[in-house]
Every structure is written in structure tokens, then in C-alpha cells.
Amino acid sequence: VIDWAAVPMDDAGNGITRQTVHGDRSTVVRYVYPPGSVFATHQHPEEQLTVVLTGRITFTTPSGDVSLGPGGSLLVPPNLRHGARVDGDETVESINVLAPRRERSPSA
Amino acid sequence: VIDWAAVPMDDAGNGITRQTVHGDRSTVVRYVYPPGSVFATHQHPEEQLTVVLTGRITFTTPSGDVSLGPGGSLLVPPNLRHGARVDGDETVESINVLAPRRERSPSA
Numbered sequence: 001v002i003d004w005a006a007v008p009m010d011d012a013g014n015g016i017t018r019q020t021v022h023g024d025r026s027t028v029v030r031y032v033y034p035p036g037s038v039f040a041t042h043q044h045p046e047e048q049l050t051v052v053l054t055g056r057i058t059f060t061t062p063s064g065d066v067s068l069g070p071g072g073s074l075l076v077p078p079n080l081r082h083g084a085r086v087d088g089d090e091t092v093e094s095i096n097v098l099a100p101r102r103e104r105s106p107s108a
Numbered sequence: 109v110i111d112w113a114a115v116p117m118d119d120a121g122n123g124i125t126r127q128t129v130h131g132d133r134s135t136v137v138r139y140v141y142p143p144g145s146v147f148a149t150h151q152h153p154e155e156q157l158t159v160v161l162t163g164r165i166t167f168t169t170p171s172g173d174v175s176l177g178p179g180g181s182l183l184v185p186p187n188l189r190h191g192a193r194v195d196g197d198e199t200v201e202s203i204n205v206l207a208p209r210r211e212r213s214p215s216a
Contacts, residue, residue: 001174001176001180001181001182002181002182002183004181021183023155023157023183023185023207024155024185024186025154025155025186025207025208026134026155026157026205026207028157028181028183030181046133047131047132047133047134049131049134049136049203049205051159051161051203053159053161053178053179054179066109068109070161071161071162071201072109073109073110073112073136073138073203074109074110075110075129075131075136077131077132078132078133093179095157095159095181097134097157097205097207099131099133099134099205099207099208099209100133100207100208
């Protein structure tokens with residue numbers, strides 16, 4: 001079990017916090033985005049699966065914007081540019097899985 | 109966005125249903141476990157990250173049993189034997205990510 005309370009938190013900018021756990025074949029990242037926060041557009045070679053646990057967030061991609069609520073899942077192909085912005089007043093919590101394991105500092 | 113309503117469902121036994129989406133580097137599986145259901149112990153070479161969305165479920169591993177509720181995350185290393193059984197009366201929904209992509213029929 002990943003005990004998120006025991007995983008150090010780092011600052012992902014704009015008030016967004018991030019906790020990272022490396023597996024052998026994947027990297028798991030928990031994000032907490034405060035209301036109003038924006039995650040800048042970026043890309044990475046790893047495939048990304050995002051599951052939203054709380055709140056509502058819009059992901060921006062070259063093919064359009066998509067809004068996800070609790071339980072919503074998004075699969076971001078390798079090297080696709082994407083960003084995110086929180087919708088509404090609720091803090092967003094998401095779990096992101098990067099595959100393969102991300103060796104660099106994550107900016108998932 | 110993964111539109112689970114549009115992904116075909118298959119029978120994983122004991123009333124458990126499964127929907128599978130293959131990415132390039134990972135495979136994403138949504139499970140729905142009815143109350144009382146048990147997923148038999150098994151293993152696979154892929155690493156598995158499980159996120160529980162609803163309900164409560166106990167995962168069994170050689171190093172002990174662990175119970176997960178909504179938002180709980182479990183990282184199962186490659187080739188570790190594991191099984192699961194639903195706790196209580198609530199249907200369990202989970203999202204599992206397998207890395208690398210699972211080429212065989214999934215029994216995650």
C-alpha cells in the first residue's frame with residue numbers, strides 16, 4: 001500500500017503539490033491542485049494515466065480540452081503536449097501513473 | 109479521456125467485470141467487484157498500480173493482507189502473487205494500471 005502520508009511532498013508550482021513513488025516499471029505521482037491553480041503545458045516521453053479522485057479539472061491537449069471529475073480517467077500518449085487547470089472551488093486530487101518509470105524529476 | 113461507458117466489459121469471474129484499454133506503454137483496466145466477490149490469487153510479469161474509487165477491498169499478498177478504501181493506492185511489484193476480496197456491502201470500483209502494456213488477456 002502506498003502510504004501517501006509518509007511520502008515527502010514537493011512543490012510543483014502555482015500551489016500544486018506532488019508526491020512521487022517509483023516502481024520498477026512505472027512511477028506513481030499524487031497531485032493536489034488548489035482551486036484556481038494551473039499546471040503549465042509540457043510533455044514527456046512517458047505515457048501518463050491520470051485518475052481524478054476529487055474535484056474537477058480541465059486538461060488541455062492539442063486536440064481539445066477535456067474536463068474530468070471524480071473517477072474520471074485520462075490516458076496521455078507519450079510526448080503529447082498537455083496542461084491542466086482546476087475548475088470550480090474544490091481542491092483536486094489526482095493519481096498519475098507514468099510508464100515506463102520516470103528517471104528524471106517528474107513534471108507529470 | 110477514457111469513456112468507460114464505451115469500452116466493452118468482460119467477465120472476470122465471480123461476478124467481477126473488467127474493461128481494458130491498451131496504451132503504448134501501459135494497460136488500464138477498470139474493475140467492478142460486487143459485494144462478497146473474491147478475485148483468485150494470481151501473478152503476472154507487469155507491475156500493477158491499483159487505485160480504489162469506491163467501496164473497500166482487501167488485497168492479499170505473501171507479506172500480508174492490506175485493506176484499501178476510496179482513494180487508496182497499491183503498487184504490486186512484477187510477479188508478486190496477489191488476490192483480493194471485497195469487504196462490506198458496497199460495490200468496489202478500481203482502476204488498475206499495468207506496466208508495461210499487457211499483451212496477453214488481462215487478469216490483473
